[in-house]
Amino acid sequence: MSPLELEQYWTNLRSLVSERAKVMQRSAFAAVVREAGDLAYAVFDAEGNMVAQAETGTPGHVNCLEACGKFLIEKFAGNIAEGDVLITNDPWLGAGHYFDITILAPVFRNGKIIAYLGSTNHHADIGGLGMSSMAIDVHQEGLSIPPMKLVEAGEPNAVLYDIIRSNVRVPDVVVGDLAAQISSALSGGVAINEMCDRHGLDDIEELSSEIIQRSEDAMRAAIRGCPAGTWASRCEFELTADTSIHLDLRLTIDNERGEVNLDFTGSSDQLNIGVNVVENYARAYATFAVRSCLAAELPNNTGSLRPIKFSAPAGSIINCTYPAPVASRHVVGMYVPMPILDALFNAVPDRVLANGPGCPSTAVVSGLDDAGKHYNIFFTVAGGMGARRLKPGMDATNYPTGVRSTPVEMLEREAPIVFIKKELRRGSGGTGRQHGGDGQVVEFRVRSDKEWLLSAQCTALHNPPNGMDGGDPGELSRFLINGKTAVPQFQQRMSRTDTVRIETAGGAGFGAVEQQYDVKKQS
Structure with a gap:
């Protein structure tokens, strides 16, 4: 395959995948997908390798889709007909909790399967206790x-x-979002066949093989360009005043193999509350952290993910075993990049960033409106992003997830919720040579006379985001109900007179204030 052909086919494939993802997102019923982009969309080859992902989506969803898609393709091998659509929301196969539903559809050409298109979307509700x-x-x-x-x-x-x-609780919304996933997958199959028609291709096998091998080779080359060694780090945080968690990591850069090994032996054991993380989800954010530091420009696919090896003991909080509760797995899972960044500082100090609050604060508000109709909405409240070596951290930015904040106007349209305040929390970012990004303040209430339920999750309430290379930590988060400090981790019954206030943590600073960095040495 000539460089010109490769570039032409690859550009076409990436464009159609991103286009179909946008169509799916704009067709979605739930604001968490339509407005926040809490989703993943990707194309797989006939062997189950993820070739290309859409430009939109979260690392947790995308890299879990890579694993789940391959599993479904292998499980149903020889038992897939044209017009079939596969589904699962098994946490241990997919993205870690029941809310994330994976859809996968085959692409047929001349009677044989040449590809698969799949998505993993966060759904508004899945029954049970909720999030x-x-x-x-x-x-x-x-x-x-x-x-x-x-x-x-x-x-x-x-x-x-x-x-x-x-x-x-909201069947029309859930079924509507499934329809968006199905239609985008099926129409994506039409687009792949049209691409093959334009270029005279029988399938995408040669293109897939070329892209995946080049991606793997380039990732291994990027790893070999880093100093070899093994570094240990630990991330500690508290979910509540009496629930402490630690993630222990030994990171090894192996220049001979061109691999990065991430060993989380020694991390906390799984808990009997729903914050446990399945291996897929922990690996998704671990590989994202390594790739974004060492080779951010490379395509994210099976090839570029292959040189990053992840392990955590079965039964640990980031490799929990059935039937551990996992509904709020993101609260712990999004801390996985933090010890990785700390360890990589020893090898590539110019490419990492200081810590942020991990998972964004989240809220699920549900109940019956005054007309008796059920509502159930989910939204995030971003904290500040940690500073980089030569740039400050970004304000109110959801790192590492990348999910956007849902506009309050959309939330107020979909539920009887009223936002009293939404503003930056000035000065909450840690100081340093580069200061961390500021968090934000969000205050809301519900205008229905009926009782309503609140499920909120806030991180960095007890442990502030750590600074890097002498930078100061960011401010702690705060969670208040009616002006009084409250515990957010559990579902609470609320009334019309109750007001909720979330103040998210600021990102940490990078470098001591008086420290100077040589710009010429930065990559």
Whole structure:
């Protein structure tokens, strides 16, 4: 394949994948997908290798989709017909909790499968206790959908649709979002066939092989360009005043193999509350952290992910075993990059950033409006991003997830919620040679006379984001109900007179104030 052909085909493939993802996002019913982009969309080759991802999406969803897509393709090998659509939300196969539903559809050409298109989207509701950490068993957290066919030879699985509708609080929203996923996958298949027609291709096998091998080779070369060695680091944080968690890491850069090994032996054991992380999700954010530091310009696919090896003991909080509760897995999972960044500072100090608050603060507000209609909305409140060596951290930016904040106007349209305040929390970022980004303040209430439920999650309430190379930590988060400090991790019953205030942590600073860095040495 000539360089010109490769560039032409690759550009076409990336464009159509991103285009279909945008269509899916704009067709979605739930604001968390439509406005915040809490999703993933990717194309796989016939062997189950993720070739290209869409430009939008979160690392947790995208890299979990890479694993889940391959599993589904292998499981249903020889049992897939044209018009089939596969589905699952198994936390240990997919993105770590029941809310994330994966859809995968084959692409046929001249009677044979040449590719698959898939997505993993966060859904508005999945039944059970909702997105809280109250469950002590995964079965309390909602509807489980094992790997199966949602559509078979073009015919929807009516029984499965009835089961889904009967188990969720907002069935029209959930089924509408499934329709967006299905239609984007099927229309994406049409687009791939049109691409093959334009270029006279029988399939995408040669293109896939070339892209994946080049991506792997380039990733290994980037790793070999770093100093070899092994470094240990530890990240400690508290979910509540009496629940402490630590993530222990030994990071090894192996120049001979061109690999990075991430060993989380020694990390905290899984808990009996719903903050446990499945291996897929922990690996997703671990590989993201390494790739974004060492080779951010490379395509994110099976090839570029292959040289990054992840391990954590079974039964640990970042490799939990069934039936551990996992609904709020993001609260712990988004801390996984923090010890990686700390360790990589020893090898590539100019490419890392100081710590932020990990997971953004989140809130799920649900209940019945005054007309008796059920509402259920989910939104994030970003903290500040940690500073970089030569640049300050960004304000109110969700690192490492990248999910956007939902406009308050959209949330107020979809539920009887009123936002009293949304503003930057000035001065909350840590000081240093480069200061950390500021967090924000969000205050809201519900205008319905009926009782409503709040499930909130806030990080950095007890442990501030750590500074890098002498930088100062960011300010702690605060969670208040009616002006008084409250515990956010559990579902709470609320009334019309209650006001909720979330103040997110600022990102940490990088370098001592008096420290100077040589700009010429920066990559």
